[in-house]
Amino acid sequence: MRVAILSDIHANREAFEACLADAARRGAQRLVLLGDIVGYGADPVWAVQRTRELAEAGAVVIKGNHDEAAVEDRGGMTSDAGAAAAWTRAVLDDAAKRFLDTLPMEVEEEDRLYVHADAQHPTRWRYTRDAEDARAALEAVRARVVLCGHVHVPALYGLTATAKIAAHRPMAEVAVPLTRPRRWLAVVGAVGQPRDGNPAAAYALLDTEANELTTLRVPYDIEGAARKIRAAGLPEGLAARLARGR
Amino acid sequence: MAVQMLQEGQELDGFRIGARLHVGGMAALFEATHPAHDFPLLVKVPRLAEGEDPAAIVSFEMEQMILPRLTGPHVPRFAGAGGFDRQPYLAMERIAGPSLLPLIEALPLPIERIAEIGAKVADALDSLHRQHVVHLDVKPSNILTRPGGEAVLVDFGLSRHALLPDLMEEEFRLPYGTAPYMAPEQVMGIRSEPRSDLFALGAMLYFFTTGERPFGDPQRLSGLKRRIWRDPQPPRRLRKDCPDWLQEVILRCLEVQPERRHPTAAQLAFDLRHPGQVALTARARKERRDGWARTIQRRFHPDHQPRFARTRAEMEDAGAAAPIVIAAVDLSEPDAALQAALRGTVGRILATLPEARLACLNVLRQNRIALDMTLDEQGNNKHLQRLVELKHWAAPLGLPEGRATFHVLEAVNPAAAILDHARANRVDHIVMGARAQSLKRRVLGSVSAEVAAEAPCSVTVVRSRVEGE
Structure with a gap:
């Protein structure tokens, strides 16, 4: 089965639609959204509505820190993120907030764990930035493969039986075998706000039979998404960074 | 991980295991057959006894990752693999010839x-x-x-x-x-x-x-x-x-x-x-x-x-920055404007790729029926004469020794000769001129069109701009 894994959509309708279309074209039969449906972008109402439809059709949806902040102000965000969260809280209705509030922190499926941030302490929203973070996460859970987001930069880490860990920067369109008995942690890139210097939307496709993970990059209407952010009066930096991919 | 050595006659995912051919430090090799594969097979099994070098496991894992992704005549064809959760093995084409x-x-x-x-x-x-x-x-x-x-x-x-x-x-x-x-x-x-x-x-x-x-x-x-x-x-x-x-x-x-x-x-x-x-x-x-x-x-x-260092980006396009480029130069009916245009195009390619090398090629056309004389009417060696002209054509490029080589091929069919040379030498790019409309081209067909259609690599066809047609 092919599972499309999308993370950090951030209310970017253009990028979200482009990735969903790409995943459908590539024969994805199952959809997993790793959180941060909203925040930063100008289309939170649409993004939540679309996510609810997808969830009703069977998609797995995980809660991200921006989804939490869209329900209730918990503080601790950068000024741009805080401003976007406040705006998002103002435009979402109660039903949308209820949906975001009830999302699970993590879901286990077969030998996989889906989580938004650090798998060791999902509610602390920590970043899995390097091999040591990945090792700590893998040692804290029993799933063979952990799939997370939150970092906005794709990465792949493999843990061996002898407790060594290999870090890898996944290349677009290259299917990487998630060999057994090794355990793997994949940080899926961001759909709605990539930060690895490549502005194209990122998601991943997992082939559970071939046991391969492919990182994909999808072009989308960046100018359109940025224009809406400016029109909504959100901070200029949130619009400008989409074209830079930083 | 209790892994047992395979036995002759055993069946594994449809592979019938034959005689053991070799036992090395890291793996054992067996002959095998499989109804779905019509070529001779080899099954490789890692040695994973207690206390053995963990390198054997990781190295086997790497080979299992890499071999299925390789194609072409220079690697054995991949036939199947089993993971460490059961019996680890790697099945591939058995190459008949000996090693070096x-x-x-x-x-x-x-x-x-x-x-x-x-x-x-x-x-x-x-x-x-x-x-x-x-x-x-x-x-x-x-x-x-x-x-x-x-x-x-x-x-x-x-x-x-x-x-x-x-x-x-x-x-x-x-x-x-x-x-x-x-x-x-x-x-x-x-x-x-x-x-x-x-x-x-x-x-x-x-x-x-x-x-x-x-x-x-x-x-x-x-x-x-x-x-x-x-x-x-x-x-x-x-x-x-x-x-x-x-x-x-x-x-x-x-x-x-x-x-x-x-x-x-x-x-x-x-x-x-x-x-x-x-x-x-x-x-x-x-x-x-x-x-x-x-x-x-x-x-x-x-x-x-x-000091040794290399960034990863360089390896991803290994070879792309150092192509072998053929300049196929027609010297039989010299057209100065076309030759200069061809040289200009070649010069610009070499300027952007400092590690590229150039093979200057000319085809000395042979008569289909009569045995050709190697000397012309004046008694000059035609082959040598062409070589001199080819070097003269390339001289304005000002290339250092070693960056360009010169080849005069004798052939009945120029396009076939250029294509053979490109295949045999793993050439990446052919640059050649196309003559304007002429009686000769109408009769003989276009060499550049044939090369462009059949080449195993990129082809740039250079034509001097025709005005007023």
Whole structure:
């Protein structure tokens, strides 16, 4: 089965639609959204509505820190993120907030764990930035493969039986075998706000039979998404960074 | 992980296991058959007994990752694999021909044979490198030969795939490889340099030429590192009849700094196929090893110690920056404007790619029926005359020796001759002129159109702008 894994959509309708279309074209039969449906972008109402439809059709949806902040102000965000969260809280209705509030922190499926941030302490929203973070996460859970987001930069880490860990920067369109008995942690890139210097939307496709993970990059209407952010009066930096991919 | 050795007659995922062919340090090999595969098969099983080197597991995992992703005649075809959760195995095509290992019983080899083997192995390495893989264990026992003559590389247990995670790098602090053939940068733990394979091939060619290994067979890390500062005896010192060009090629492969070796395996193969066109440097003339002062300096002086580094981005397009470019020049009906336009295009390609090399080509057309005279009406040698004209055409490009080679091919069909040359030399780009409409072209058809349609690589057709039509 092919599972499309999308993370950090951030209310970017253009990028979200482009990735969903790409995943459908590539024969994805199952959809997993790793959180941060909203925040930063100008289309939170649409993004939540679309996510609810997808969830009703069977998609797995995980809660991200921006989804939490869209329900209730918990503080601790950068000024741009805080401003976007406040705006998002103002435009979402109660039903949308209820949906975001009830999302699970993590879901286990077969030998996989889906989580938004650090798998060791999902509610602390920590970043899995390097091999040591990945090792700590893998040692804290029993799933063979952990799939997370939150970092906005794709990465792949493999843990061996002898407790060594290999870090890898996944290349677009290259299917990487998630060999057994090794355990793997994949940080899926961001759909709605990539930060690895490549502005194209990122998601991943997992082939559970071939046991391969492919990182994909999808072009989308960046100018359109940025224009809406400016029109909504959100901070200029949130619009400008989409074209830079930083 | 309780893994049992396979038994003859056993069945495994549809593979019927046959006789055991070989048991090595890391794996055992069995003959096999499978109803879905119509070629002879080999099943490789790692040795995973208690307390054995964990390298065997990781290396087997790497080979299982890499082999299914390789294609072409220079690797065994992948047939199937089993993971460590059950019986780990790797099934692949069994290559009928022998490895190069028996050759070392009959050293030194004749010079032509060394060049021929070297070119075929370089072809295989070029094919591998273009698939983003560095072999990292090139040695006689890992090179087989197909009945058709193509070299086949086997055993990807130490290999590195540029686009896949490198499991070996994290697992081991000591370098893995085979001591006599390991490149200096590989000794220092770098696993992403395609030219490490050219070093190993150079060490093999040195061995075939002289009967001696250039750096012996050291068993300790300190002995392995010696090749970083101590140069080998020049091959001619051990074999008087080793030609200049072969010493040049071998010592270039054995350069400590990868940047000083051939930029690509295809360029090395090109040199081995055109000995007369190898640009000779001080390497070709070298009579003895470097003196003690230079050697001591290289070993101890921080400014003279080699440094090895390579970014990953470079490996991903290995070869793309160092193509072999053919300029096919028509000298039979010289059209000065077209020749200048062709030269301009070639010059711009070479200016953007400093490691590209140029092969200037002219086809001396032969008569289909009569046996051609090699001399023209004035008694001049036509072949030599064409060579002179070809060099004259290229002179304004101002290329240093070694960057361009010159070839006059004698053939009935010019397009077929250009295409054959491009295939045999793994050419990346053909640049040629197209004549304007003429009676001759209408009668004979367009050479450039045929080349463009059939070429195994990019073709640029240059035409001087036609005004007023």
